[in-house]
Amino acid sequence: MLRRPLGPFDVAAIGLGCMNLSHAYGVPVEKQAAIRLLNEALDLGYDHLDTAALYGFGANEALIGEAVSHRRSEYKLASKCGMRKGPDGKREINGRPEVIKDTCEDALRALKTDVIDLYYLHRRDFSVPIEESVGALAELVGEGKIRSIGLSEISAETLRKAHAVHPVTAVQTEYSPWTREAEIAVLSACAEMGIAFVAFSPVARGFLTDCPPDPAALPDRDIRRGMPRFQADHYPANLTLLDGYQALAKEAGYSAAQLSLAWVLAKGDHIHAIPGTTNLEHLKENLEAATLSLDPELVARVDALVNNQTVSGLRYAPTTMGEIDTEVFA
Numbered sequence: 001m002l003r004r005p006l007g008p009f010d011v012a013a014i015g016l017g018c019m020n021l022s023h024a025y026g027v028p029v030e031k032q033a034a035i036r037l038l039n040e041a042l043d044l045g046y047d048h049l050d051t052a053a054l055y056g057f058g059a060n061e062a063l064i065g066e067a068v069s070h071r072r073s074e075y076k077l078a079s080k081c082g083m084r085k086g087p088d089g090k091r092e093i094n095g096r097p098e099v100i101k102d103t104c105e106d107a108l109r110a111l112k113t114d115v116i117d118l119y120y121l122h123r124r125d126f127s128v129p130i131e132e133s134v135g136a137l138a139e140l141v142g143e144g145k146i147r148s149i150g151l152s153e154i155s156a157e158t159l160r161k162a163h164a165v166h167p168v169t170a171v172q173t174e175y176s177p178w179t180r181e182a183e184i185a186v187l188s189a190c191a192e193m194g195i196a197f198v199a200f201s202p203v204a205r206g207f208l209t210d211c212p213p214d215p216a217a218l219p220d221r222d223i224r225r226g227m228p229r230f231q232a233d234h235y236p237a238n239l240t241l242l243d244g245y246q247a248l249a250k251e252a253g254y255s256a257a258q259l260s261l262a263w264v265l266a267k268g269d270h271i272h273a274i275p276g277t278t279n280l281e282h283l284k285e286n287l288e289a290a291t292l293s294l295d296p297e298l299v300a301r302v303d304a305l306v307n308n309q310t311v312s313g314l315r316y317a318p319t320t321m322g323e324i325d326t327e328v329f330a
Contacts, residue, residue, distance in 0.1 A: 001045060002265065002290040004272060006196045007148045007169030009076045009117060013265050014290040015048030016041050016283075017200055017276035022056030022063055026219030029278045035067040040280055042074050044287055050172075050198070050274045051111075052080035052122055053103050054091065061110035069112035078170075078198075079107050080122035080152060082133065093323060095125030097136035104140055118169055120150035124325040130158050131165050138166035150198075153324045156185035159195070168195050173326060175199035175271075176208060176260055177245075177306035178229075178238075179315050184327040191270050199264050202273040205230075208260040208306070210249075212242060226317050234313030244305050252298055254289075257282070261289035263302050 002013040021034040028034070038049075049068075051060045061079060068075070081103040086092030100121070107116060119140065121133050140146045148169035151162055162168055171190050175182045179201065190197045205224055206213050215230045224230045229238055249259040257275070264273045275286045308329050314321060321328070 001287075004196070004269065006048065006076065006118065006198075006272060009048075009148075011048040011076050011272070012045060012287070012290055013272055014046070014261060014287050015050055015078075015198070015272060015274040016046045017274035018049055018051045018060055018064060019055045020276040020278060022060035023054070024223045026222045028056065028059075031063065033278070034063055037278065037280060037283060038064065038067040039071070041283055042068060042071055044284060046283075046287060047075045048078065048272070048274070049075050050078045050200075052083065052120075053107060054080065054083040054122060057085040058106065058110055061107050065110050065112035072113055076117040077111065077113065078118040078120065078150065079111065079116050080120040080150075081107070082120075082125060082152075083122040093123045093125050095121060095123075095128040095130075095133035097132055097139075100133060100136040101140065104145055108145060115144060116146045118148050118150050119146040120152045120170070120172055121154075122152050123323060124151075124154060124158060126325070130162050134162045134165040134168075141166070153326055154186070155325050155327055156189035158325050159186065159189055159193075163193060163195070168193075170196040170198050170272075172198040172200055172274075174201045174315060175264060175267075176202045176204045177263055177302050178204045178207065178241075178311045180308045181315075181326055181328055184329070186327070187268060187271075191268060195270070197268065197271045199271060199273045202264045202275050203257045203260045207238065207242075208245060209257045210246065210255055212239075226320075227315065228313035228317060229311065229315065231313070237312040241306050241310060245302070248298065248301055248305070252294075254292065255285055258285060258289040258292060259294075259298075259302065261286060262292040262294050263299060265290070266294045266299050 004013045137149045150170040152172040249256045
């Protein structure tokens, strides 16, 4: 099993993104099934769990607290602040220091823990200087409530400003063969500064798998319905890439998801991946990707087939793209 540093921690290179147990991809799974999956993940060797205040507006943190807080010594726990349920009941981006601290207190209670190992600013709040938001996180480190600081969906320029206030342990951003913006600057900046890079959606939100989603069959609340790449203007073009990609995986003896995960890990020794799943077989399959070593020629063939030039559509709708402080391709 490939293991890598996550700041001061040593964890399996494949962690578990817990979001879809409570949030984003249609109707959440039944609670007992989610509890079973989280415990099975620890039994298999997952030791890096990732959640956020946003996911189910606290429900995901509460689920983890109920399901595995009694096994707290077996995993490193990552959560996020800066996106939460606002006073109007809707999602808000808020990086004010007092909100960050209140969100952390709520998270500690929900997660049934005394300390969070890695606490991310989920999104940059453009109305608050990044130095103030990171300063609040630094105070939480000093108070012993969090052990390290992370940033999510952040540019290399902002990362450098934040890192000057307090060392940043990890940057979390979407990364897979079909989402390459991190390659513009953030991946190299993290490597330069000794910061871990944590790839979310490393199997392209289910697209780079053996059973990609049918956009027409997605539940009404599934966030992919609002993503251009899954819409009628772009999805047919993206499907033309899939046969070739799945053939590469079959040739190598991997599942399509494993190929994408192994490709992510092959892009740098500082990179982790946190796929999510509600399926126990996929849970095992994903972790096995941390045992694979891709031939450089196979990496190059994936690069040539699925990349920012061949994939059709933005990864988010324009309004959401405007909320994100990351570099974008011209």
